[in-house]
Structures are given as C-alpha cells and as structure tokens.
Amino acid sequence: MSLTGGAARIGALALLGFVIAPSAQADTIFVSNEKSNTVSVVDGGKLQVVATIKVGRRPRGITFNEDMTRIFVCVGDDNRIDVIDVATQKVVDRLPSGPDPELFVLDPQGHRLYVANEDDNMVSVVDIASKKIIGEIQVGVEPEGMGVSPDGKILVNTSETTNMAHFIDTDSHKIIDNVLVDARPRVAQFTGDGRFVWVSSEVGGTVSVIDAASRKLVHKIGFAVQGVPRESIQPVGIQLTSDGQRAFVALGPANRVAEIDARTYEVKRYHLVGQRVWNLALSPDEKRLYTTNGVSNDMSVMDLERGRVVKSISVGGAPWGVIVKP
C-alpha cells in the first residue's frame, strides 16, 4: 500500500466514522444471557455495557412491544414472560406463556405474542392487554422458531424434531400447510415484502427459502467454510435488510456469520465472530450487525459499511437473543 493510498483510506474511514457516529450512538442494544439470568444493556455509541437487568431463569427469546417502551423476555425455566420497562430498566410485569417458552414473535399490530412452547408441542397465543392465553395451537415436536407475516395474517412456526415449518392462519388458529425442511429448524423470518420465509436448519446445515403463498421451497442455501468441519456449520439466527438485498445468517459453532445476496441466494462472504454465534440483530439504520456468541460470552459488532467486525463486547453468561432500539 502506498503512503498516499493509505492516508487517503484512513481519511475516508475517518469521514465515514464521522458520518456513522450520530445514528449509531443513539442505539441501545439489549442482550438476553441464558446462563446468568440477566439482560445486558449496551450503549451503541460507547459500545459498552451500561446496565444489567435481572430477570427470571433461562432468558432466551427477547422482543420489544410495538412502541419500544417495553421488552418481553421468555424466561423458560420459570415458564413465563418477563416484561421490562425500557425507561427504568426494571422488570415491571409478567405474562403467562405456557410451559417452557423459548422463542416468540409480536404480531405487527402489537396486541398478541405468539409463543413456542418447546415442551408441549404447542404454540400459545398471548393477549398482552388482558395478560391471558387466548389460544393454543398443536404443532410438531419441539416447536421453536416463530415468524409472522408483515400483514399479521400468517404465522410460521418451526418444530425441531418434526422438521417442518407450520403455516398457521392467525384468525382461525388453524394450520393451513406444513413444509418439510432440513433437520432441526430453528428460526423463521419473513422477508420485508412478505413473499418469502427463510428457515434455518441447525443440524441440516442449510437455510430453506419458502414461497409464502404457494408454500413451495424456492431455494436451499448451503454453506462451506474452509477448515471448518461440515457438522460445525449450524445455521440459526437470520437477519434480512429492509431493501431485500442482503441477508445474514449466524452459523453457530462455525463461529461465522454468512453474508448472502438475498436475490441470488449466493453466499458472498463469511465473517469471523465469537464462539457459537446464535442470534443476530441489525441496527435500525442497518449500518451495523450485532451478534450473540454463546460460548465466548460476548457480542460482536459488525460494521456493515466496512464489512468487518469492529468490536467484541463482554456481556453476561451464554448470551442468546439480541434486539436494538434506535
């Protein structure tokens, strides 16, 4: 690299940094820590843990309410959902969830939570206002991933031992179709336009892209990382950019995040992050990607404009889920 080239690049980076800073600074990141029974609060500007919130036992699934004033956390070993007040950073309420909740999704209207009950082959529908379970849907063995269409009409649940994505009508609470995917499906994520559902298969090592209308498999994305055994490639978390151009998939004990062209389904690169990366969250401006690394007990921060990991932040024990508030 010539001196001038280097200087120019540093100048450009500094400029970029200056441009990014104001939006990223405002981010607040919340990470559920499965082992330490806490939620870590990370300041997006300082990239430091600024608070730790004590919650129930084995917190995993984590999501905001509609206006981001509250956070819901599945605390599986306590068979309930804890409700955190974002302003005071304290648990202020709890909701019923059915047994052993792991993952859930908020309906786009913000009234209901759809909860996967791993222990009971069931999806519970929780009405947030009345704090009541208003419906139960029988699904396959070990329900896990939950995705909802942007219009709120279709719910997709994955069952880990049945190996299916169940498509559920949210009005009737009836299953309308079942799509077979590879072994141990984990996360279901609708594309922003609601046309496709991406489903990761942890043991199968693939991501299935399903047409939401016809429920046909459109594409199956495979992964291969040099020097990493095939069995260690275990896709879990999925994030899609709102423009429908890019996708990111966490590959578990492969310690990588795959970056995918969401139109051609081609894997563009693999980013090295912490150990056993499970879940992902894009910053609201989509300039950063945050990852939870369950074995190295940290969170990696990826700068998507520079295309690389810029920081690792120690959080709690066995970080699992991650969400970001602007």
Add this chain to the structure above:
Amino acid sequence: MSRAAALLSVAAALLFGAPAWGADPLEVRIGYLTRAEEPRIPQTFLEPVSEDEGVQGARLAIADNNTTGRFLNQRFDLVEVTVPEDGRVEDAVRDLAGQGIRLLVADLKEDALLAAAAAPEAGDMLIFNTRAPDDDLRNERCRANLLHVTPSRRMQADALAQYLASRKWMNWLLVVGRTPQDAAYADAIRAAAKRYRAKIVEEKRWTFEDANRRVDTGHVTVQSEILTFTQGTEHDVLVVADEADGFGEYLLYQTWLPRPVVGTHGLVPTAWSRVHEQWGATQIHSRFERQAGRWMRPRDYTAWMAVRAVGEAATRTKSADPAALAAFVRGPDFALPAFKGQGLTFRDWDGQLRQPVLLAGPRVLVSVSPQPGYLHQFSELDTLGDDRPESRCRNR
C-alpha cells in the same frame, strides 16, 4: 403385544388426544423384540429398579413419529414382543415376519441378537441393535442386516481415553470384574490406552463374591476391603470394568491413593445420561419422564433413536415401504438429530451409528467426546471406535 392389544392401545391413544389422521394413512409398523430377564438391580438406592428399560424409549419415539405423521398422513405402530427367558428369539422373528414386520428394534444381548439376525425370516429385515455394545458384532461377527445404534465398547473407551489424554492422566490402574462382559470392556480399555498412548500400569481382578446391596453396617467391610485391594503401583486414575454394577460403585472415595474412578463407574462414557441437558435434551427428558415416570436410561435412548430413524426415513421418503425406508436409513442422505448437536449417520463399513459420547459424572455432565483437537480426514466422530481401515467386518 398381541394384535388385539395393539389395536386397543391405538384406540386408547386416540381417546387421549393423540393425533388424528385422515382417511387411510400410510401405516409403518415397527417390531420391538426383547427377552424376559431378571431386572437389573443397581448398587445405588437412588436409582429405581425398572422392568421397562428400552421399550419406553421406543414408545416415546412412536409418539414423536405420530406427531409428525399427523401432518403427512402417516401412522406408526410398535409391535412389542417379549420372548420368555428360555424362549427362542428365532420363533419370535418368524412370527413378526408373518405379520409383515421388516423393521425390527432388537433390545437383545449379543448371542440372542445374532440368533435373531440369523433366522431365515430375518434375511430381508433391517434390525437395529439398541443394546449390545460388543466389539466383535461390529467386526468378525458383523452381519449385513444389522445396524448398531448403541455405541460399541470401543467407542466408549476411546471417548474416555481422549478425555483422560486431554488431562494428561496417562497412567491407569485397571480393575476388572468377573464377567465376560467385564473382560470385553477391559479389552476395549486396553485398545484405547494403546491408541492414545496411555499406560496401564497394573491390572487387578475383582474376585470378591458379589454381595447383596442391602447389608447392615456393610460399609465397614467395604472400607477395609477396598483400601487393601487398591494398593499397588502409582497411577493417575483407576479405570473400573464392572458392567453388571456389582462393585464399581464401592470404589469411589475408598481407594488407597486419592485418585478419581472412571469407566463403568465414576466418570462414565455413555450414550445417554440424565445429567445431559444440552442441544435440546431438556425436552426429551421431560417428555420421557412424563410418559415413563422415571429417568431415561441409555437403552431407552438407543431404542428412541432406532424408531426415530425409521420415522425420519418415512418423513423424507413419504413412503411406508420397509425396503424404501431401510434403503434411506443406510443411504447418504440420512442424518438423525438426537440431542447431540449434530446429525448422526451410520458407518457403511460396519453399520455402527456415529455419535458423540457423553462423559457423565454422578451429578453433572463433565464433557462430551470427541475432544477438541482429535482430528480426522472425514469425520471427527470416526476418532471413536473402529475406523474404516481397522474394521474386520467382511460380511457387509
């Protein structure tokens, strides 16, 4: 179970809210063959004496298969047969074949298993060995119609040896019980020592008579007996071979030197243990305990895997044809998720299921082998047990 009883149990399952199928579901029938025997009496009072080890795992897998089958209009039935203690397993195989059973879960010890597999009617069956860990079944006595779901003794010994080597605990005192199974376990331990360059500094035969576990002031005898018995050459660990659970439990904390006990007692390499809660194992424990009213044992787990292997094949092939299902299970696209963090596949050279092996302590999980750093050009799981170039199986 008789046919009438089988129908009754299906009816009962329907009554109790089990899945309902559409018209004429594809029906997959799986045989489960075991032999009546005296129940195993564990040395510890903390473990129940159970008379339904194995079959409870198969029943749970049938329920799991049916939950999935509901979405594909497939129904799974288990045809359970228990041969009397002095009965012939070959006759049971003939009866099962007569009922159209071609997929058989065998909860049998080695000789009975070989007799069942050699029955003329077993020629076109696929038999899952869910119990016999014997290494010769995977080598000199291997058979084309057998798949071994239970890990071999050699796999267990290798799993233990990798862990001990990773700790640099390389000097072993080997204590061997009186049964032929204990001798076979000791053989596997010796092979593992050789493979991982550990040294068996001394071997001792346990020759005391097995005693009733319930003896007033029994510990007084144990305390003096084992102290003198374990004197000898300096070692890092005591490896015990006592598959029948006759004395191994007594060795812990009673030894001449303060050394850990590993093998069939203490730190135990095993397919399954209640202490294992990773990779979603929590869910199968709670399903199993709800159904059986006790903890899941290794024999239950291997039976669960065998029946789930058939279920997985039926899901993927959308077929109920036993030949098609058997072909899929043996084929390259088969992989069984079984709460070990990766898909499990069968070795084509000896029919053994590749699998991580747990290293279970009495109260918590200690580790899972293969240990990091034991590499292999095809699968790290092939560092456990007989690898392709070593296999002496010629009948497949």
